Amino acid sequence: MTDSEKRSFRSQPSVCPFCGVGCGIEYHPSSGTARGWPAPVNRRGEICPKGAAAFDAVDDDERLTEPLVRDGGRLVKSSWKEAFRRIVEAYSTFLHEDGADALAFFASSNCTNEENYLLQKVARLLGTNNIDNCARLCHSSTVAAMQARFGLGAMTNTLEDLKDADVYFIIGANPAEQHPIIFRSYLLPAIRNGTDLVHIDPRQNDTTRPASLHLPVRPGYDIPLLNSIAATIVDEGLHDEAFVHDRTSGFDEFRSFLEEVDIEENAALSGVDADDLRRAAHLYGEAERAAIITGMGMSQHHCGTDNVHALLNLALLTGNIGKPGVGVNPLRGQNNVQGASDVGALPDVLPGYQSVLDDEARARIADEWGVEPPSTPGLTEVELTHRFGDDIRGAYVFGENPIVTEPNANRVADAFDSLEFLVVHDIFRTETAEYADVVLPGSTWAEKAGTVTNTDRQVMRMRTNADLPGNARRDLDIIRELGSRLTDLEFNYDEPAAVFEEITRVSPIYAGMTYDGIGTASQRWPYPKDASSGVGILHVDEYESGDERATLVPIEHVNPVDSIDDDELVLTTGRVLQHFNSGAVTRRSGVLMRMRSEDVLQIHPDDAFDRGISDGDTVQVENDRGSVTIQVDVTPAIRRGTVFATFHYADPLINTLVPDELDSVAKIPEYKHTATRVTLVTDS
């Protein structure tokens, strides 16, 4: 009998471990797979193929079940005692010789609020703010721009009220594949009832199918497009004069800026038809309620923060803020990317987005912890990796796979190679674990309890559906032991509820929530005493910043990092329905076996013809940073001059090609615009 056959499973209402929608799932005894339950988001218990396959990883033969330590160059089985002894020995040496900033902590956007909270607490108790999570790689630019303009970097509206929109303006997102339950249960029914969909994306995909209008924007040229839409709105008097007067500032300067915008020129630069651009402006500007829904196509640029600023101008010009069916709504990727950031797994803010520079916030936290967190902001994820082997000597990577997910992967591999001591805490022996000195076997979503926070700010509870395999441990227990061994403090939290209580005491946005009160429902932040389940629509009478007005900001176009030679194509990337992020979990599931056909490079027929490439051929995609080999799908769905591939695979490792320059504000990489040469390797 195998270990997995001996394990026991039970049905308890939990939350899907994949995307930020946060559907309720649980164990289904008769099928041995996951089933939906009527939860706050998926109220009819509906789930997508990823959610249905969520138990595949739980019960996988490749699970890590014992700690591993590196001996003689190889990772070998170890006891927990020896694994922790080595961690304490190495980290203590670095702390003693170079101080806490010689350490880096990567938290996990698909683990619970409690686990992320405790990991950032460990880092800060040791004396460093070098803690980040992979929100850095997906929506940090969105958060930066929204925080600067509105005071909060999260969905302004709720999934529920988005059903009231007259127009959806979906830009750089593909919810039909990446957030399937949002698309099927919230957006599509409204579209069928007459809501218009404007889809702005370099390729046609499943989201485009029901669209009234598709603008196939050239990657890296969103700002000229958005400025031209703003210029059309103002020029044709489609802006909301009362809202602009009462709730914005800087209109005169912004209008002067827009008067200089050449719509024909910008449309050509953005690669869209000028009449279509004007039509998009009319659809958005004339709607009573228009909702912007945005994704990584906007945020993952070295000018990602500026992209989002240009987008926010549209909502402010037209008064699409502070009521049902409007707003600016970033769809968060992983199931707890929102929560990991909320609870302080970021280098510049403490739990609840309180700046590390804020003396009063640090003092309040010191009252709870007994130790004041450091006041110098730490480094972000990619900045930390770039310093490995230099002033960063040790790292702790929890539930992330940066060898696959970070840009310029060859440079990332060299950086990990140069690190003196790496701990990887995960459920599989990931590509990153191959560089580790100690590997700690953690728990899957089904083997733990705690809270996660979904894309529309709802805090929900996960519950245990399976016991642990072998000597794997609950993630919370591992981080508790790490904290108590590395610091002088006790980490006496019996259960996640005790950690959640502490979060509500130190994080103003979670204040007043209770673990029991969440139950099988949700509590949404902000959570003032007079709102029974939290505030749904933000910025109604004033912005969360406390200001009555938000500024309209002129945004100039910034050229992409890579210039494109005549023989080159622009590589852009995204997700597909069947997989998730680095694929560390989904690559091992049965879903992959059925859908391998998605592992291709999409290329336009004209670009393929120019290179003598036919559908199904194998091509080499290369630039100065690296090279990958991949099969092609010749399709007019992708715009000419652009190729598309997913980033889910370690082979081919698409991020090998991606530049590592960062947005100057949010430090997000430029994943969506990479210069490549595509050449035929073999005929199909």
Ligand code: SF4
């Ligand atoms: Fe899970 Fe997202 Fe699918 Fe819902 S939509 S089942 S949260 S992957």
